[in-house]
Amino acid sequence: MQELPNGVELEFQLPDPEDDQLSDQEFQRQINTAWQVCDRFDLQTDIWRGRILRTVRDREKRGGDGRGTGFLNWLKEREISKSQAYALIELANSADTLLQDGRLEPEDVNHFSKRAFVETAQAAPEVQQMISDRLKEAEETNALPRITQRQVRQLSDEWTAMTSDLLPIEIKEKAANSSVPARYLTPLVKELEKLPESHQTVLKAEIAENPDVDTVKQATAEARYLAKYLTAAKQVQVLDPEAIDLESALEEALRIGCLNSTADLVNLASQLEQMVVKLYTTWKRLNTLSERVYLDSGTSTPHLRSLLSQLAPLSNEIIEVNLGEANSRFGRTIRLKILSTDTFTHQMNEPE
Template structure:
C-alpha cells in the first residue's frame, strides 16, 4: 500500500512524478481503425481512469476520516472545524461521509485479509462500492476473482451475488439448483425469485416451489417470481384493510380462487388500492378537522375591519362544511361533493 508522505520534501518528490493520463485517443472519424480495435483502446483508457478515480477517492476518504477524528478529539464538540474544512474544499457533508464509508470498506477488506492492496486496481469504482455493501460471502467470491486478476465491474459483482443467493437459499429446490450449477438455468433469474419468496409465509411456498420443480425453465421461474410478488402484495395489503377485517370474507379462499382463475395480480392490486383509499380517507378526515379548527380560530380573530380575511373564510367554507366541494377542472363544471358523516363520539 502506498505510504502518505511525511515531509514537505517527500510530498514534493511525489508531485514530481504525477500519474500520466495523457492518453493517445483515436480520431473518431478515422475509418481505418477497426471497430474492435477502437472499442479496445477506449475501454483500456476508461479502465485506467476508473482505477485512478477509485484509488483517489479511497485516499480522500482516509484523509477526511483523520480530519474528522481529530476534530472529535480536540474540537468544539460540534464538528465546526471539520465542516469548515469541507466548506473550504467545496465538499458537501454527504459527499464527505460517502468517501469515509468507501475508505472504511477498503480498510476493512484489507485488514481482514480478503483483498490484496494491488487487487484493488482490478475494480471499477462502483463495483468496489457494491462489493463493500455485499454480504461477507459475496465479498469473498468477488475478492477471490479480483485476486486472480479478473476485471471486476458492477456486472460481475451482481452475477456473483445472484449465484450466491440462488445456490445458498433453502427456498430453491435442489433440482433447480442443479440446473443453475450446470449453467442451464442462469442464476440471475433465480435471485429475484428468492427475494420474493423470502417475503412469504411457509404455507404459501410449496405450490410455488412445486411449479418450478415441474417445469424448471426460465419462463416458469419468471412466472413464479411474478406470482410470488403479487401474492406478497396481496397478503400485505389484506392485513391493512380494516374493511376486510369487519366483513364476512374468507381471504384464504379468495386467494385460492384468484390463483385458480389466474387473476392474482388483479386481486392483489384491488386489495392494495382498497388499503390506499382507507388511508386517504383517514388523512382527509384529519385534514378536514384541522382546517375547520383553523378557520374557527381565524373567524374569532377577525371582524368588520378585516373584510379580505372574511372573504377568505367565506371561500374556504366550501371545504370546512359538512359537504366538501372540490372542482375537478378550471371551469368548475365538474365538482366532487363529499359528505362527512361521523358518529356521536367524534
C-alpha cells in the same frame, strides 16, 4: 494519504474521432483504457472522501451538540448533501471491512470499477472470497484482472442459485448446466423469502415440476403479488380477520387466476384508508389555521378575508373540488362529507 505535487493532473491523449486510419477496435481499446483509469481514480477518491467525512462526523459526535449540527454545517459549506455524504461513508466502511478481513489487498482496489466495488461490498462473504481468489489467480499468472459489476452480479446470482434452500434441486441442476440462467433465480429467492412456508411450498412444487425460465418468471411474479397481498391485508382496517379467512380468499384467487387483481385490490384499499386518514388530518389542520387567520384579521385586511372566503369550500364539512373544467362536458364536482366521531357526538348532544 499523500498530496499530489502542485501542477500534477490526470491527463490522457484521447484518440481523434475523425481519424479514419484508426480501427474501431483500437479506438475502443484506447477509450476503454482511459475510462478505466478515471473509474479507478474515482473509486479511490470516493473511498478517501468517505473516510474524511466519517472522521468529521465522528469528531462532531464527540464534541458537538449531539444533533449533528456541526457536521451538517460542514457539509453545507462544501455543498454536499446528507445522502451523498452517507453514501460515501458507507463506501469507505465497505472498503475498510474488505481490507481488514483480508479478502482484498489495498492494491486490489485498482482492479475494480466503482460500481463493481460497491456491488462486491454488498455481496455475501462467500462471493467476496471468490472474487478475491480470482484476483490472486490472475496475479499469479501475471494477468491484468478487471472486475466488472456484471461479473460480480453473475457470481452473486450463481451463489444464490446453488445455496438457497428455497430453490428445489431440479432448478439448481438447470442453473448448474446453464440451461436456466442464474440471474433469473436471485429475484425469485428474494420474493420467496417474504412468504410464509405454506406459499413457498406451493411455488417450489410448481418450479420442481417445470424447471424452466418461463416457470421461474411466473413463480417470481406470483410470489411478488402474494407478498403484496399479505402485507396489504394486515394494514386494511376494514378487514376483520375474525370475519374473513384471508388465506382462503387468497387460495381462491390463485385457483381462478385473479391473484394479480386481488393483490392490487387489497393494496389499493390500504392506500385509500391511508389517504382518508391524511385527508382528515389535513382538513382539521386547515380549519385550525383558517380560524387563527380569521381571528388575527379584521376590517383592515379585506383581501386576507377574501382569501379565507375563497378557501371556505375546503374547510366546511362538505368539501367541494372540481374535477376537470367546471363548464366542460366532462367536468365534475366532487363532494365529500366529513363525519368524524366528534361530529356524531356533537349531533347527538344537540337539543331537538
